[in-house]
Amino acid sequence: MFEEKRDEVLLLTREMLSACTNCGECLKPCSFLQKYGTPAAIAKRGMAENNLLSAFGCSLCGLCDAVCPEALSPSSMFIAMRREAITLRLVDLKLYSPWLNYEKTGGSFFFRRDFIPDGCKTVFFPGCSLPGSHPDAVLALFIKLRQLEPDAGLILDCCGKISHDLGLVDKFQNIFSKLMRRLKTAGIKRILTSCPGCSKILKKYSEGFEIVSIYELLGATSSISFPEASGKVVAIHDPCTARFDSVQQQAVRRLLASSGFTIQELPSSMRTTRCCGQGGMVEATVPGTVRRESEQIASGVAGKTLVTSCGACCDTLSEVTATIHLADILTGKIDFESKPVSSFRRWINRLKLRFVRLT
Ligand code: SF4
Ligand code: SF4
Structure with missing residues (x-):
């Protein structure tokens, strides 16, 4: 998966130095780049400790990749810098223990579940957030x-995205390869996701599986209508993890429209959507990031209810503006006044799912 990891950061910084024109387009929407300079300026500072550590202030949201006129990928350089900082043991991982403990506990025996009936070739993999909150x-x-x-x-399990995004290559590989081996041994061919983050990770690293968003599948087959939705205008927040996944974005819009909603696009949507603030666990080193970024999104909502297909975005945005998860709409459990679920409640919810009777 990461055979080239030791050379990766050097290759990417060299590429950035030679190809970035310092045009500044990527700085406009990004407070991290406004603070540290263009990707070429950051690349020029090389492997200095402070420079490598600065990459933990980037949410890995990919907005810079989307707006770069040279089709460069600054976010790939920033994750490579994170990996290098981890390799050189520059990172105080205690800062990230809430996230790492969440990942470890979610993937432990108590919360993991493989329900694989005879003849099963397709599994639903809802990830961590949605089972906890919905x-x-x-x-x-x-x-x-x-x-x-x-x-x-x-399949109830964790894909390892937290370790992946922190640059913990070996840890991620360990989590991910165990999951893949289990599914391969069980004869699974197709994995349906509801979390755009899992979807991105699985599409990038899984081999021999077809990865499809469950919303694509449902959007192609079902027509749903809700009396209370008729004529109601909702705004869509596209998760940054799906910014380049136009198929998934269109599936979400189709499902909302077929449910009777009228859709309002936010000022930043689809390819240029903004991160809710949770991306890359920036909050650990730059406190206030989540509040600032989620309020920025909420400022474009103009009184409408937000709908999103990402559990983490839904939890974060519902702290600052009315937000519902697409899954609630599809399953007829719309609560326009819903409040964020407590951390304790999330674990209870996940345990219930772990042990609920399925036939
Ligand atoms: S990935 Fe997002 S946070 Fe990081 S530099 Fe690009 S736009 Fe900024
Ligand atoms: S948009 Fe692209 S070319 Fe312009 S400064 Fe950013 S990375 Fe460099």
């Missing part, structure tokens, strides 16, 4: 899926 929606999506594919299975 367990009923996970079950309802799974029931809908089983109506389409009676042999479909359910």
